[in-house]
Amino acid sequence: METYYKPEDLPKFSKMSEGSPELWKKFSDWYGAVFQAGALSEREKALIALAVAHAVQCPYCIDAYTQESLSKGADLEQMTEAVHVASAIRGGASMVHGVQMKNVNSKLTM
Amino acid sequence: MEVRHKSMKAFGESLANANEQLKIINNESNLPHFDEKYELVGEGELHASNIEIMQVNVGKMCNQVCKHCHVDAGPDRKEIMTKETMQICIDILKQTDIPTVDLTGGAPELNPNFKWFVDEIKKLDRHVIVRSNLTILKESGFQDLPKFMANHKCEIVSSLPFYKKTFTDKQRGDGVFDKSISAIKNLNELGFGKEGSGLILNFVYNPVGAFLPPSQEGLENDYKRELFNTHGVVFNNLYTITNMPISRFLDYLVQSGNYESYMQKLVDSFNPSAATNVMCKFTISVGWDGQLFDCDFNQMLEMNMDHGAPDHIKDFDMKKIENRRIVTAQHCYGCTAGAGSSCGGATA
Ligand code: SF4
Ligand code: SF4
Numbered sequence: 147m148e149t150y151y152k153p154e155d156l157p158k159f160s161k162m163s164e165g166s167p168e169l170w171k172k173f174s175d176w177y178g179a180v181f182q183a184g185a186l187s188e189r190e191k192a193l194i195a196l197a198v199a200h201a202v203q204c205p206y207c208i209d210a211y212t213q214e215s216l217s218k219g220a221d222l223e224q225m226t227e228a229v230h231v232a233s234a235i236r237g238g239a240s241m242v243h244g245v246q247m248k249n250v251n252s253k254l255t256m
Numbered sequence: 257m258e259v260r261h262k263s264m265k266a267f268g269e270s271l272a273n274a275n276e277q278l279k280i281i282n283n284e285s286n287l288p289h290f291d292e293k294y295e296l297v298g299e300g301e302l303h304a305s306n307i308e309i310m311q312v313n314v315g316k317m318c319n320q321v322c323k324h325c326h327v328d329a330g331p332d333r334k335e336i337m338t339k340e341t342m343q344i345c346i347d348i349l350k351q352t353d354i355p356t357v358d359l360t361g362g363a364p365e366l367n368p369n370f371k372w373f374v375d376e377i378k379k380l381d382r383h384v385i386v387r388s389n390l391t392i393l394k395e396s397g398f399q400d401l402p403k404f405m406a407n408h409k410c411e412i413v414s415s416l417p418f419y420k421k422t423f424t425d426k427q428r429g430d431g432v433f434d435k436s437i438s439a440i441k442n443l444n445e446l447g448f449g450k451e452g453s454g455l456i457l458n459f460v461y462n463p464v465g466a467f468l469p470p471s472q473e474g475l476e477n478d479y480k481r482e483l484f485n486t487h488g489v490v491f492n493n494l495y496t497i498t499n500m501p502i503s504r505f506l507d508y509l510v511q512s513g514n515y516e517s518y519m520q521k522l523v524d525s526f527n528p529s530a531a532t533n534v535m536c537k538f539t540i541s542v543g544w545d546g547q548l549f550d551c552d553f554n555q556m557l558e559m560n561m562d563h564g565a566p567d568h569i570k571d572f573d574m575k576k577i578e579n580r581r582i583v584t585a586q587h588c589y590g591c592t593a594g595a596g597s598s599c600g601g602a603t604a
Contacts, residue, residue, distance in 0.1 A: 187474050217463070219470035219478060221423050 151205045159206075189218040196225055197232040259429060260321040263330035264504060271507045272328055274558040280510065281501055281586040287523050290588040297528045302582040304550070307574070308538040311358040311552060311599065312337070312345055314367040315544050319392050322415075322428045324462065324505040326556055329362040337544040339369045344569045345542060346376045352574055358385040358539075358599065360552060363392045365401055374408055384410045387599075390439040391432055402439075406446040411456040413495070413599075414440075419482040423464040440489045449491040460601075462497045466514035468525060468594050469496035472602045495601025498522075500553050500590040522589035530596025533603035536582045542569055550582045552599070553590070559583045 163170035181191050192215040199207030215225050264272040271277055294302050316333035318325075349357065357377050364370055364386060377384050386405060392398050405412060416436060417427050424433040440449070440457070447453030459479065463469050476494035483489050499505045501519060509515040536550040540561075546569045549555040560567035565580035596603030 183471070183474060187478075188471060189474065189478065213467060216465065217467040217470055219461075219475045221418060221420060221464075223420070223422065 153209070156206050156209065187218075189215070189220050189224075192218040193220055193224060193228040197228040200229050200232040201236055260323060260330070260504075262321060262332045263316075263328045264507060265328055266330065266332040269507070271503070271510070274556065277502050277506055278557060278559075278585060280506065280515070281519075287519060287586065290584050290586055290592075293523070293526050293589075293592075294531060294584070296526070297531045299532070302534070302536070302584060302588075304537050304578060304580050304582060306538060307352070307354055307540055307578060309356045309358050309535075309599075310345065310349070310354050310540055310542065311360060312342075312542045313360050313544055313552060313555060314342070314362070314364045314370065314373070316362045317366045318362040318389065319366070319395060320363070320389055320429055320432065322504075323508060324427055324464075324499050326500050326503045326505060326553060327362060328503045328556070333362060335544045336367055337369075337546075339372065341542075341544075341546045341569070342369055342373045342376070344546060344572075345373075346380070348569060348572050349377065349380050349382060354382070354540075356383040356385060358387070360387040360599075363389050365392050365398055371404060374404075374410065378408050384408065385413055386410045387413050389428075390414045390416070390436040393439040393442065394435050402442050402446055402448070406448065406455055409454065411458070412443065412448060413458045413460060415462065416459045416479075417462055417464050419479045419486075427462075427464045437487050437489060440483075440487075440491070444489055449489070457491045458493045458495060459491050460495045460497050462499055466499075466509060466512065466518045466521075468521060469498055469597070469602075471595065472496040493601070495599075496595070496597070497599075497601065498590045498593055498597035500587050502553060502587050503556055519586070519589070522593045525593035526589065527592060527594060527596060527604050530594065530602070530604035531592040533596060533598070534582075534588070534591045535598035535600065535603070536591075539599075540577060546570060548572075548577075550580075553587055554583055557585065557587065559585065 181188065192211060195207065196211040196215050199211050212225065291301065315336035316327055316329045317331065317336060318329035318333070319331060321330040359373070361367070365388065367373070374384055393401055414436070415428070416424060418424050421433040424436070425431065443449060443457055446455065448455040449457035461469060461475055461479070472494060475496060479494050480490070483491070501509060501515070501522070506515070509518050539551060541549040541552050541555050543549060543555050548561045548565070548567055548569060549559065550561055560583070561577070561580060562583050563581035565576050566573055591597050591603070
């Protein structure tokens with residue numbers, strides 16, 4: 147295997163049904179329902195998905211949800227802000243754990 | 257992609273030629289032919305029914321040179337409908353009860369007989385749609401047109417590919433968004449787009465790239481909110497339109513390496529309920545020189561009405577036009593993908 151991630155693998159996603167069609171059906175019905183317009187619009191949901199895709203650093207999802215965000219009416223500005231939100235939470239999550247570091251530090255030092 | 261200042265035709269580019277475009281779109285051997293796919297609709301071959309709209313392309317000249325333009329319009333295009341050809345259209349309207357005339361181009365306002373034509377159509381009490389690019393209404397010599405269109409109760413349909421400057425100017429040229437907003441303000445002042453005024457102003461969204469349009473309703477809400485909050489302007493409806501893989505958009509698809517995946521996307525998104533309402537079923541399209549087509553896209557591909565229907569308005573015969581078989585090619589997938597696409601927006 148020369149690389150783990152290949153673009154041509156993305157359309158094979160539905161092959162995950164092989165082995166457990168019932169679970170796949172439940173997953174895909176739920177997945178489809180999640181992205182339908184509700185209290186949040188389809189565009190807002192696509193942008194959240196794009197941000198999460200960056201947080202979990204999934205190349206498949208980044209590709210898919212960049213396309214999806216565009217086709218749900220988002221533009222580069224909105225997508226870039228979504229990536230900043232993901233990055234801020236990732237960075238913030240590291241930073242806020244500094245509190246743990248400080249707790250340990252104050253316990254151990256005079 | 258560079259901003260264009262002239263049409264592809266002016267530069268002698270090969271895709272300015274309809275045959276070269278057809279060679280590309282009909283040569284995709286691993287995609288099913290549109291006619292085969294259309295059979296899924298369950299109505300047999302694609303045929304027209306009652307004619308509700310006469311769409312007249314009054315010329316290919318335009319003050320803009322948008323990157324995606326399916327007409328390959330621009331300031332250099334000289335094809336303009338004559339008054340004589342317009343008169344034949346009027347005569348046809350007199351003989352028939354076609355309720356709506358949809359004027360397109362290029363910028364239809366650039367035809368020197370635009371006002372005369374609208375006047376004559378209105379005398380016959382038909383509804384007139386003007387596909388105005390908005391910026392032309394700010395050019396000197398054209399600033400009286402909003403008033404003229406208000407007096408004649410024309411419905412205005414205008415491209416505004418996004419509610420922000422970036423995407424709009426990318427597709428339509430630098431400064432187009434600001435100029436469009438200024439024209440919309442003038443139109444709003446006259447009542448266009450305002451509820452209860454009876455003056456309709458609709459916008460058209462089309463994707464600024466190789467992707468399909470979002471849901472019409474959701475995007476209309478975004479447009480209404482953003483355009484009102486940011487610019488204080490209002491409009492009636494938003495139509496979402498899919499970019500057809502022809503002319504300058506085809507050129508973009510090929511140059512950007514998106515052609516194959518875009519066609520695949522259109523085919524994969526084929527929607528039978530969008531396909532039952534394709535606009536060629538109730539539209540006839542008249543070219544600047546009087547030739548007849550099933551739609552404006554076929555017009556640009558030089559695919560005239562056929563299968564026993566006349567190919568020029570001088571031979572107009574409603575009996576042969578209603579129920580005619582439509583001339584199709586692979587670009588037709590652009591009308592049937594997702595929620596569908598027509599000059600009046602989504603069809604499903
Ligand atoms: S305004 Fe319309 S006709 Fe003119 S170049 Fe743009 S898309 Fe083409
Ligand atoms: S491209 Fe024209 S002929 Fe083909 S489906 Fe669309 S409207 Fe009909």
